[in-house]
Amino acid sequence: MIxxxxxxxxAVFCLILAGLFLLGLxxxxxxEKEAAQPSGxxxxxxxxxxxxxxxxxxxxxxxxxxLAAEEINAQGGISVGGTKRPIEIISIDTxxxxxxxxxSDALAALEKIITEKKPHVIVSGAFRSEVLLASMDLIPxxxxxxxxxxxxxxKFEEKVLSEPEKGKYFFRLGSNSxxxxxxxxxxxxxxxxxxxxxxxxxxxxxxxxxxxTGKAVEGWLKEHGWTVVGYDAYPVGASDFSATxxxxxxxxxxxxxxxxxxxxxxxxxxQARSMKVPALIVGRLAPLVPQEAWDVFQGEIEGVVCxxxxxxxxxxxxxxKSVAFVESFTKKYGEERARKMIDHGVGASYDAVYMVxxxxxxxxxxxxxxxxxxxxQTDMEGTIGKIKFGNDHQAIYALDPKEGAIGGAFQWKxxxxxxxxxxxxxxxxxxxxxxxxx
Amino acid sequence: xxxxxxxxGLVNSLVILLTALGFSLVFxxxxxxxxxxxxxxxxxGYLTWxxxxxxxxxxxxxxxxxxxxxxxxxxxxxxxxIRPIKGTTWSEVVSTYGILVCIVEFFRWRGFITYEFSLPPxxxxxxxxxxxxxxxxxxxxVIIGALLLLALFxxxxxxxxGLALRAMAQDELTALxxxxxxxxxxxxxxxxxxxxxxxxxVTLLPMGLITVNLGYDxxxxxxxxxVLGGLExxxxxxxxxxLLGYAQILVSTFVGSHWMEIxxxxxxxxxxxxxxxxxxxxxxxxEERV
Numbered sequence: 001m002i003x004x005x006x007x008x009x010x011a012v013f014c015l016i017l018a019g020l021f022l023l024g025l026x027x028x029x030x031x032e033k034e035a036a037q038p039s040g041x042x043x044x045x046x047x048x049x050x051x052x053x054x055x056x057x058x059x060x061x062x063x064x065x066x067l068a069a070e071e072i073n074a075q076g077g078i079s080v081g082g083t084k085r086p087i088e089i090i091s092i093d094t095x096x097x098x099x100x101x102x103x104s105d106a107l108a109a110l111e112k113i114i115t116e117k118k119p120h121v122i123v124s125g126a127f128r129s130e131v132l133l134a135s136m137d138l139i140p141x142x143x144x145x146x147x148x149x150x151x152x153x154x155k156f157e158e159k160v161l162s163e164p165e166k167g168k169y170f171f172r173l174g175s176n177s178x179x180x181x182x183x184x185x186x187x188x189x190x191x192x193x194x195x196x197x198x199x200x201x202x203x204x205x206x207x208x209x210x211x212x213t214g215k216a217v218e219g220w221l222k223e224h225g226w227t228v229v230g231y232d233a234y235p236v237g238a239s240d241f242s243a244t245x246x247x248x249x250x251x252x253x254x255x256x257x258x259x260x261x262x263x264x265x266x267x268x269x270x271q272a273r274s275m276k277v278p279a280l281i282v283g284r285l286a287p288l289v290p291q292e293a294w295d296v297f298q299g300e301i302e303g304v305v306c307x308x309x310x311x312x313x314x315x316x317x318x319x320x321k322s323v324a325f326v327e328s329f330t331k332k333y334g335e336e337r338a339r340k341m342i343d344h345g346v347g348a349s350y351d352a353v354y355m356v357x358x359x360x361x362x363x364x365x366x367x368x369x370x371x372x373x374x375x376x377q378t379d380m381e382g383t384i385g386k387i388k389f390g391n392d393h394q395a396i397y398a399l400d401p402k403e404g405a406i407g408g409a410f411q412w413k414x415x416x417x418x419x420x421x422x423x424x425x426x427x428x429x430x431x432x433x434x435x436x437x438x
Numbered sequence: 439x440x441x442x443x444x445x446x447g448l449v450n451s452l453v454i455l456l457t458a459l460g461f462s463l464v465f466x467x468x469x470x471x472x473x474x475x476x477x478x479x480x481x482x483g484y485l486t487w488x489x490x491x492x493x494x495x496x497x498x499x500x501x502x503x504x505x506x507x508x509x510x511x512x513x514x515x516x517x518x519x520i521r522p523i524k525g526t527t528w529s530e531v532v533s534t535y536g537i538l539v540c541i542v543e544f545f546r547w548r549g550f551i552t553y554e555f556s557l558p559p560x561x562x563x564x565x566x567x568x569x570x571x572x573x574x575x576x577x578x579x580v581i582i583g584a585l586l587l588l589a590l591f592x593x594x595x596x597x598x599x600g601l602a603l604r605a606m607a608q609d610e611l612t613a614l615x616x617x618x619x620x621x622x623x624x625x626x627x628x629x630x631x632x633x634x635x636x637x638x639x640v641t642l643l644p645m646g647l648i649t650v651n652l653g654y655d656x657x658x659x660x661x662x663x664x665v666l667g668g669l670e671x672x673x674x675x676x677x678x679x680x681l682l683g684y685a686q687i688l689v690s691t692f693v694g695s696h697w698m699e700i701x702x703x704x705x706x707x708x709x710x711x712x713x714x715x716x717x718x719x720x721x722x723x724x725e726e727r728v
Binding site: 059203233237242 | 439442443446449450453546549551552553554555556558564570571572573575576645646647649651654655686687690691694695696698699700
């Protein structure tokens with residue numbers, strides 16, 4: 001009797017697990033982490049993606065790096081001191097984007113892949129700034145060139161400048177938190193000129209990077225004579241924004257400036273529409289960036305002006321490599337996957353592989369110091385615009401892709417098109433007021 | 439501003455109530471602290487999305503199927519995991535929390551991490567109440583929350599099955615002596631808890647996005663409300679939801695939105711210090727011991 005009951009229990013539990021497994025199979029195809037395999041006989045140049053692979057940014061960064069490696073391998077690989085060698089992409093999930101995962105765990109993952117797989121270069125590094133800053137004490141021990149595409153703190157540049165011996169292996173291709181504030185400032189200037197808007201309400205995610213951007217934008221607004229109707233910071237996980245929207249409504253804010261990357265910020269946009277707040281939404285809303293966002297939100301995002309961290313995976317004609325990259329990505333991973341692609345870090349990861357390959361060829365060896373010196377001399381056209389580094393090892397961001405890397409903003413327009421609107425060098429349309437504001 | 443705070447405070451209260459209802463009910467009716475509640479919630483959300491978007495089933499059919507499946511999951515969870523360890527509270531807590539982690543990490547592993555998982559609202563559009571615009575989905579939250587609360591109160595206080603479930607929660611040996619079968623009642627209450635988690639998911643998720651970490655977030659809210667209201671009291675749960683819902687909106691409106699989430703923690707700490715059994719909790723033993 002007992003054995004029968006035990007068997008029945010086991011069967012029931014297996015059923016639950018089987019059901020969950022089927023549920024997963026029916027869902028997305030995410031989770032694959034295959035490496036780009038070397039094609040030739042020569043020993044491969046090993047490039048590592050060491051970031052939060054459970055995040056959209058991390059997953060797509062890995063895919064972008066694999067795509068670049070395959071393209072280079074198809075051309076015969078990298079010439080290292082006269083020998084053609086293929087690229088091998090390896091990866092490890094640091095899980096640093098998950099709440100509660102300590103910096104030490106992410107560092108342990110980094111050290112594990114370094115000691116076990118001995119990569120020559122890390123082409124996509126830390127997701128969180130704390131992890132990046134801590135890595136800057138660890139990496140010099142192993143002497144590995146390290147490219148950052150996602151972590152945004154400007155303390156990185158400070159550390160590179162103050163501790164050049166440690167900082168010499170590090171280069172950031174992705175934008176930092178100050179760049180976003182600069183692009184938003186220019187964008188608001190355009191909005192002021194076009195519509196005469198002069199009052200704004202800031203609503204910010206209560207995290208370090210968003211607060212940094214928010215405070216910088218607030219300063220810009222005050223400096224340029226705007227009225228700041230309000231400034232609210234919401235903790236991660238907040239799911240009701242009615243208080244802010246009521247105050248924005250009462251204060252007659254003409255522009256609402258959100259700065260968020262948490263998924264719940266989608267509620268803010270939907271709630272603003274349902275509360276009929278007659279304000280233009282202009283800001284950083286990560287879930288609204290992918291192409292598929294129009295369908296996900298059933299067109300309720302029409303008129304929202306979305307800040308872009310880096311063009312690249314959001315293609316613009318003014319940066320032809322971004323268009324080619326998205327086409328190649330779509331061809332390799334399918335349209336459904338490409339429509340989910342986020343902006344931050346993805347184009348930069350693709351560029352990083354090309355940039356490192358070029359630096360190794362210039363250095364003529366895999367010696368980390370020689371490769372780092374060659375990286376500092378980078379001057380190439382990438383998906384994110386022209387790539388050059390300042391003395392602080394941060395890629396130079398500009399308003400024109402011919403002068404530097406670029407971020408900016410696009411506006412969602414019917415029937416689900418992302419129209420680049422800022423900066424003017426990449427704009428493919430004008431900002432239009434959504435129907436509820438006309 | 440006041441009108442808005444009043445209306446959205448009520449909506450927020452009902453959101454909190456719906457979130458916690460399944461967890462509180464299972465504890466009240468069977469004495470099981472089902473920490474896998476958040477996991478059942480996200481299973482319902484993702485399952486509805488899959489049925490709707492991948493299998494192209496109508497919204498109503500997807501919702502009904504998701505509720506049935508998650509209710510079954512709740513029952514199976516009891517039969518497969520909780521029953522062998524029933525009575526040892528710590529084992530129950532650790533096991534159900536383990537199941538929650540398994541569910542959340544399973545979805546993470548399968549790549550449910552993009553921003554595409556969103557459910558459509560039951561009805562599009564909205565109305566004006568006291569000059570404040572309110573969308574139909576939030577109105578549905580209020581109506582469904584209130585109806586569920588009423589129905590569950592009637593079920594647990596005036597129907598034979600509900601009374602049997604409560605009897606089992608209050609004193610298992612006495613309930614056994616009058617012929618109430620404990621495993622059967624616990625299975626029913628877990629199924630009911632699963633169904634309530636699913637109803638909450640399909641009602642609340644159209645307002646935002648479905649994400650894996652919701653599994654943990656939902657559990658924190660459910661614990662805070664249940665501890666504040668009293669773990670086995672439906673009326674206490676309603677009072678706690680109103681208290682927390684309005685406290686959050688008022689804090690957000692008049693103090694600062696970044697203090698919103700702290701309201702939950704303050705409530706838990708406050709109630710543990712001043713009234714450990716919760717507003718209307720009946721665990722006198724605990725109160726006396728403290």
